[in-house]
Amino acid sequence: MNKRDITQTDRNRLIERLGENKVMLPADDAGGDLVVFAESEEDAVEVIRWAGEARAVINPQGLGARASYGHPDRREAAVTLSLARYNQIAEYSAGDLMVTVQAGIPLSRIQSVLREKGQMLPLDPGWPELSTAGGIVAAALTGPKRLKYGTPRDWVTGLKVILADGEIISTGGKVVKNVAGYDMNKLFVGSLGTLGVISECTFKLRPLPPEETVIILENGDLPSLKRFSRRLLDSSLEPSAAELVNDSVLTSLLPGEHDSFGLMIGFEDESKAVAKEQNQVVNWAKEEGITIREILRNEWAAALWRSLGELLPHARDAQSAEKVALKISTLPDQADSVVELVHRLAEEAGIEALVHGGPGTGITLAVLRPDENQWACAKELIEKVRQRIEEGFGYVVMLHAPSFLKEKIPVWGKMPSGLFLMQKIKSSLDPEGRFNPGRWAGGINRA
Structure with a gap:
């Protein structure tokens, strides 16, 4: 089936259900998808049921920054289901360190609200203003601070997901201690929208650390920096991030000439603890003859990590x-x-x-x-x-x-050993292969 096989009658039915302001039609001579903006879970359910009737595949999306991930099958009629307008904080319990958000809200907005209460969601993917809660979970997005804080699966306690038949299921819960039954949250983390449409996410939170610093070390000899990083990671120090970088990264982040390689080390904690850890790293660097290029604190440190994340390209640029x-x-x-x-x-x-x-x-x-x-x-x-x-x-x-x-190089490379199990799960939750067919490894459920 070709994408053009979505008929005018199909389009009219969709507009009748949702209204013209929620449906963006491709130009007559363009090959783009229909784009539908869901403003509620009910809207998303209507789109999914309509897609089943029209035999169209669904590409769930937030703000579209990671639309280039994977290798989606473009042989069928397609509709992009955007949750960018479904973007509010549904519930925030600062005392319980928990927040529930609609899937289309950007991470930058979540952090802004949490910051007022001295809290944070400890996830740091690049381009936070373009990274929605649902997208972060669906693509399992992380950044350098996963060293200390882990990945989305460590912070998601509950999800609401719309399945291929329009049923809305809830996984996990809105409390930290929720261990009954199977942990279904982890099934959807990193699934790239191939199992269902994530509509709501509940995260546990952390207090915002009062002090942050980043130390940039440089050396022309990469093995020296490797030994230093091992000394750091084997010590009692607790870095929030440690990244070995090449000179192109250094030049992009800091003006001037640089050695061939660098090591960026971050700490986040109480002020006294950070000062102690920073001094230890500085002393080790002097002891080993490694150049201390820069030490940045608080807003400047955060800006450097943000700039590192924004070196990664995204689909909207x-x-x-x-x-x-x-x-x-x-x-x-x-x-x-x-x-x-x-x-x-x-x-x-x-x-x-x-x-x-x-x-x-x-x-x-x-x-x-x-x-x-x-x-x-x-x-x-x-x-x-x-x-x-x-x-x-x-x-x-x-x-x-x-x-x-x-088209010339497989996106995923070597297939994971559990691919057959993933295919069975996909077939069980989405038997007709309506959600993002082909995008995940192995072209799971190409129709």
Whole structure:
């Protein structure tokens, strides 16, 4: 079925149910999806039931920043179901450190409200103003501070999800101690909207730390920084983040000349504790002959981490169209080798690459910026990286890439061992494959 097979009658029925102000039709000569803006759960249910009648697939979306994730199947009639207008805080209990929000609310707005009460949701994906609560959960978005705070699955206590038949289910609860039965929350975290439409999220919170600092170390010798990071992580210190970065990242964040590699270390805690940890790191750096490039505190420290996250391209930025973003997952003690590998291969190919990896998390992100005549080299670079990483039992996923490159290189690479189980879950919850067919690994449930 072609996307054009959504008939005018189908469109009229949808408009009758929701109203013209909630339905955006593609131009006659354009190939875009229908876009529907749900302003309530009832609206979303209507769209899902209409899609079943029209035999259209549904692409759930927040603000669309991660619309490039995965490799969605474009062979069927499609409707983008946007929850961007379903964006309020439903319930906030500061005393219980809990908040329930509608799926379309951006993280930046959540944090702004929580900050007034001295609290925070300890998740730090890039572009917080474009990262909605539902999107963060559906894509399992994290940032460098996952070292201390973990991932969305650690902070979600409850979800409301609309299934393919329009049924609304609730998972978990609105209290921290809720351990009865299966933990269904984790089933939907990272599912990329392939199992259902997340409409509401309940998170547990943390007090806002009164002090934050980030220390930027530099050295031309990456093994020296690796040894330093191991000393840090094996000590009693509790960094909120530790990222090995290449010189392209350093240049993007701080003006001036830089050594080949750097190590960014963050601390968040009471003022005395942060001062003690900072002094310890400074003393170690002097002892080992590692350059202390910069020490930033509070707003400046937060701004630096935010700038690091915003190096990652997103689907709403036209300038990101010709960039490639890779997420490389390995054992934590291999992060330095991954940073060095991508940096070296990109340098040999003459392709600009911004690379940073967590020696405590094993997550490395690489953003490639090839010129228009370098795409063949970029393809070869990605294939070399993937081969090396998969030989070591790691994974390389293309988070963002032009569609023509996705046609030449598999987005997901090596398939996870539990793929057959994922397919069974998908078939059980979405038997007709209406939600984001093909987007997840292995092209799960292509219709």
